[in-house]
Amino acid sequence: MAQSVLHQAGTRGHANHGWLESYHTFSFAGYYNADRMNFGALRVLNDDTVSGGMGFGKHPHDNMEIISIPLEGDLEHQDSMGNVAVIRKGDIQAMSAGTGIYHSEKNKNPNEKVKFLQIWIYPDQKNVTPRYDQLTLSMDDRHNKLQQVLSPNKDDDGIWIYQQAWFHIGKFNKGISTEYALKGGANSGVYAFILNGQVNINGQLLNTRDGFGVWDTDKLSITAESDAEFLLMEVPMKF
Incomplete structure (x- = not known):
């Protein structure tokens, strides 16, 4: 028999840093809920809005599959593998952090918000060579x-x-x-x-x-x- 769990929008964790407003479906940063650590291999589902010209400075990841799905605006990505790219609604981006990477994400536009989903998935292989990919979808x-x-x-x-x-x-x-x-x-x-x-x-x-x-x-x-x-x-x- 099917089992299920419901997480209504208003029950998510919420952080407002001024330049960043984020809603956390699962425990993340300052939001901790022992009943919301993950859904299977899905570890993070963050619903982020970043103010014009602002963004996340260079920071590290390892042994995690990190997926970004833009919903509005233009998100600029840079990483320690030498990638510089912009992703927009209709694109999807994935990074395999593997043995370790640094990356930054910034709202490319000074006067518009950018909204995107940040999703982390536990990998089925550890310590892979880091990789970056993005795709424009129809x-x-x-x-x-x-x-x-x-x-x-x-x-x-x-x-x-x-x-x-x-x-x-x-x-x-x-x-x-x-x-x-x-x-x-x-x-x-x-x-x-x-x-x-x-x-x-x-x-x-x-x-x-x-x-x-x-x-x-x-x-x-x-x-x-x-x-x-x-x-x-x-x-x-x-x-």
Whole structure:
């Protein structure tokens, strides 16, 4: 029988640093909740807004898969591997921190906010050579269907990471329904995050910025109760 956990938007951790406003689905920095450490291999889901011209200075990571999904504005990335790039809505970025990297992220525009999701996934291999990748996605491929944006496979649709994880984004008109069949077998679960609108997943009504994790099931039933956009993150529950 399917099991689930609901994290409504208003129950997330919240930090406002002036230049940065961040909502934490799972324990992060100054927000600690013993019941919200992770969802399987999904360790961090931060919903960040960065003021014009501001950003995160150079800081280190290791042995973590770090995914950024821009929602609005232009986010400039620099790292110790020599990469300098800008990511925008419709892009996805992934870094395998592996043996260790430094990177910085900055709002490229002085007069506009940048909004993005920062997601950390525990890897299935440690101490890999650090890597950086980004991809521009076709926004049309998520209209009333599920667009795969991340997988474990280099030759599959979307970007890839060192973990048996699959991400999909859907942008559905009101009344559109679909099913999502889990790809990773009995050990997989799916964490859904509603970017905007109302979505019903397995009978649970979800609103903007709600999170809903489901496991011990092989599929999800999804209906948009309004025009809506949402992210599905399938990850191993034991890793």
